[in-house]
Amino acid sequence: MPTGRFVRPAAVLAAALVMAGTAAAPASAASGPNLEVSVVAQEGRWLSGDTVGLDVTVRNLGDAVAFGAFGTAYTESGTPLRIDRNQWGDLSDGGSGAPIAQGETRTVHLTGQLGTFDGDSVVHVEVHAGQDIDYSDNVRLVTLPMARGTERVAGVLYGDANGDGKPSAGEALAGAEAHFIGVGTTTDMVAVTDATGHFSFDNLPLSRYAYVSFQKVPGGWVDQPVGEMRLDGRGAYTALEVRAVRPLSDVLHETLALDKTTYAAGDTGKVTVTLSNSGTQPLTGLFLSCDAGGFGSELPVTDDQWGAFGSQRRAGTLAPGQRVVLTATAKVPDRAAYTGSTGLDCTADDGHSGGAPYAVVTAKVPGKVADSRGQVWLDKNGNGALDLDEGLAFRNLVLVEDGTICAYARTDANGFATFKNVPVGTYQLRVPGPWKPAPFEGDLGVFAPPYGGGEWHLRFVAG
Ligand SMILES: [Ca+2]
Ligand SMILES: [Ca+2]
Ligand SMILES: [Ca+2]
Structure with missing residues (x-):
């Protein structure tokens, strides 16, 4: 929108016309500064949020210095273009302006960001200086076409x-x-x-x-x-x-193994990674990305132990038919005693092919037991949310590990149940009868406090 500062040039323009009229002299005889503005807008089919460039060139065609010159640009109509006036530099209308000598040409590069769509954006660009003898060339309107359809x-x-x-x-x-x-x-x-x-x-x-x-x-x-x-x-x-x-996994194969099936916290675990190339082309730039995150119970193997196959170096190579065996060790973290397991999972990648092979290996860290309480429910009304009457009431629940039932519990009227004194670990929770876990549900980690103890809600579906 026009600012107070901006209103001035129009008044000056009127004054200049009056002066030209009263002087009754041919324009060519006029003497004084004469700024001429030209604007080149970046071409495009513009969208809200785009940044658009405007090159504003100012020339002083007159025969005297234009003192106190300043520029301004604002949206006259249509989609607003926000322009930071500081881009004008010493020609900013926030300052006292700058002199432009006769014959001098200056170009200012402005950029603005388009706001909410309101049709083509018409931008008013103007450079003002006192005593400009012909104000008609100080103002340019630039139309930025907005994309439609x-x-x-x-x-x-x-x-x-x-x-x-x-x-x-x-x-x-x-x-x-x-x-x-x-x-x-x-x-x-x-x-x-x-x-x-x-x-x-x-x-x-x-x-x-x-x-x-x-x-x-x-x-x-x-x-x-x-x-x-x-x-x-x-x-x-x-x-x-x-x-x-x-996928890379067509030719690059990965297996993981641990030296034991059971550890105690503080033991040293040794993991062996075997990589092989079954393809006809060499594989280069290979590296392992191993996750020691999870619940903090995985083996914290340091990346340097993988040598050239470390994720920092990314320099592993495998010739056609070649197989490499990599080993690394790490201490089983204390937290593994609370979750009941440790292990490692690694992706073997070349960083660009996609479909990288992934492998996981786990071992038990037995000893602790914990209670685990939660609810099984059926989405009776199909709204995807747990509602009040959707607990699966008075049903037997079992925890299964490797096909063996490890614990029992029975739900109350609201579908809640507590498994008591269960060895920590990760199990499949099952409801004997015509129900099965909803996709991605049905696994239950039984962890000792302070890492466990939260109430769970597992959704089952008829099946
Ligand atoms: Ca002029
Ligand atoms: Ca083709
Ligand atoms: Ca529901």
């Missing part, structure tokens, strides 16, 4: 079996889920690839950042990232060719 994102997903980087006959990947998400869309949209591997999303809102990714890709193929898309109505993404490659 909707977008379509479509393409084909293919497994590049012949490695030519293009979709070839027989390479279509059908039945994969394409997921679209963009800034400005609230939910993940899903399309399933058809028999020819094609997918499409229509009538998408414009978006500065949008992404397509894939799930449930058949045959173990690993889709390569599509990259960030800018949906500004140009239709630039209607014929995507999304390449998928074979």
